[in-house]
Amino acid sequence: MHEMSIIQQVVNSLNSELSAEEKYQVSNIILHLGELSNVQPILLENAFKAYQEASADYVHTRLTVLQIPVVIHCDQCGEDSRVKQYVFKCNNCGKPSTNLISGEELLIHKIEFFDPFKLQLKNMIQLSQQRTSKNKRGTINCDNTTRHLLQANDFVAEAIRNKMLQSKTLVINIVSSAGSGKTTLMIETGKRLKEKYSIKVLVGDLETERDADRIKAAGVDALQIVTGGICHLEAQMVWQAMETMDLTGTDLLFIENVGNLVCPASFDLGEDYRVTLIASTEGDDKPKKYPRMFLTSELMIVSKADLLPYVPFSVEEVTKDARDINHELEVITISSIKGDGIEEWCQWLEERIALKRQIV
Ligand SMILES: Nc1nc2c(ncn2[C@@H]2O[C@H](COP(=O)(O)OP(=O)(O)O)[C@@H](O)[C@H]2O)c(=O)[nH]1
Ligand SMILES: [Mg+2]
Numbered sequence: 479m480h481e482m483s484i485i486q487q488v489v490n491s492l493n494s495e496l497s498a499e500e501k502y503q504v505s506n507i508i509l510h511l512g513e514l515s516n517v518q519p520i521l522l523e524n525a526f527k528a529y530q531e532a533s534a535d536y537v538h539t540r541l542t543v544l545q546i547p548v549v550i551h552c553d554q555c556g557e558d559s560r561v562k563q564y565v566f567k568c569n570n571c572g573k574p575s576t577n578l579i580s581g582e583e584l585l586i587h588k589i590e591f592f593d594p595f596k597l598q599l600k601n602m603i604q605l606s607q608q609r610t611s612k613n614k615r616g617t618i619n620c621d622n623t624t625r626h627l628l629q630a631n632d633f634v635a636e637a638i639r640n641k642m643l644q645s646k647t648l649v650i651n652i653v654s655s656a657g658s659g660k661t662t663l664m665i666e667t668g669k670r671l672k673e674k675y676s677i678k679v680l681v682g683d684l685e686t687e688r689d690a691d692r693i694k695a696a697g698v699d700a701l702q703i704v705t706g707g708i709c710h711l712e713a714q715m716v717w718q719a720m721e722t723m724d725l726t727g728t729d730l731l732f733i734e735n736v737g738n739l740v741c742p743a744s745f746d747l748g749e750d751y752r753v754t755l756i757a758s759t760e761g762d763d764k765p766k767k768y769p770r771m772f773l774t775s776e777l778m779i780v781s782k783a784d785l786l787p788y789v790p791f792s793v794e795e796v797t798k799d800a801r802d803i804n805h806e807l808e809v810i811t812i813s814s815i816k817g818d819g820i821e822e823w824c825q826w827l828e829e830r831i832a833l834k835r836q837i838v
């Protein structure tokens with residue numbers, strides 16, 4: 479993710495907590511960083527140094543980054559296992575589990591002061607990690623003392639989820655690397671379902687409006703969110719875009735995320751389902767490179783299936799690797815251009831639209 483902006487959030491968080499005088503007495507900031515958080519400790523430490531130089535704030539403060547391993551809990555035998563090589567299975571009985579105990583932390587664990595007395599008074603700004611995996615998406619377990627760095631995002635995501643529950647709109651967050659076929663799939667899906675359902679698409683893009691124009695040309699209402707260089711969508715951006723859109727009566731809202739499998743994994747957008755596309759042309763090693771994305775998705779779509787005969791890509795291998803991470807992950811193979819698998823995908827959507835309508 480963005481080390482500099484994380485540091486900024488850490489500092490903002492401390493500034494809101496501490497008096498001006500106390501700020502100068504902070505000796506150590508201890509961060510907990512889960513192995514799945516997609517943040518490199520060394521880059522974070524460098525970003526903090528850069529911050530200290532540029533702002534002359536917290537100049538005597540040390541930043542300590544502790545990496546927290548991925549640990550899962552087994553419902554079968556009750557054992558906790560450290561996850562190695564991104565195989566999410568119990569080390570004791572072998573049952574797959576995505577029930578994370580740790581590994582996604584991105585939080586200020588503790589701050590220490592030069593004055594040891596103060597340490598006793600304020601030694602724990604917070605100590606919590608409960609924001610884990612898709613099982614818990616949509617629940618916020620932060621109490622008043624918690625300073626989870628993504629807390630603000632999760633708050634807005636929850637507001638989106640409530641709003642979309644009121645309007646019974648199914649929300650799908652589509653993620654993939656750049657060029658895996660998200661927009662094309664939106665267009666083909668829109669063509670097939672637009673007579674039957676009211677569909678809207680929010681499209682995140684770094685700089686251009688081209689994708690929304692392509693979708694609108696196919697007769698589906700679309701709105702572009704230009705992120706201005708930010709490489710992922712955040713809940714706040716989606717909320718703002720939703721304010722300008724009339725969502726009354728909308729059955730299905732697609733959010734096409736910015737093309738990137740790294741940081742979009744960390745940002746809950748208030749969606750009901752997260753769908754990851756992986757194109758046959760981009761290699762079948764993606765799940766183990768970007769485990770968190772597959773862990774937090776409900777469905778993996780293997781796209782550009784028409785090119786499978788020409789590229790070294792094994793649907794079987796990619797499915798195995800992805801299910802090592804998330805044993806409940808569903809898989810559909812699709813060619814938007816030839817139409818294979820589109821029927822199955824549309825059915826997947828229609829079932830979920832129906833379920834959402836039933837919620838009272
Ligand atoms: N062969 C093939 N090409 C596709 C398919 N879907 C998309 N593409 C092409 O892949 C490129 C990127 O697609 P796009 O939908 O813009 O990807 P996005 O960046 O994920 O939104 C375009 O040139 C598409 O025509 C497919 O099913 N088969
Ligand atoms: Mg696109």
Ligand SMILES: [Zn+2]
Pocket residue numbers: 552553554555556557568569570571572573
């Ligand atoms: Zn077990």
Ligand SMILES: [Zn+2]
Pocket residue numbers: 479480708709710741742
């Ligand atoms: Zn990003």
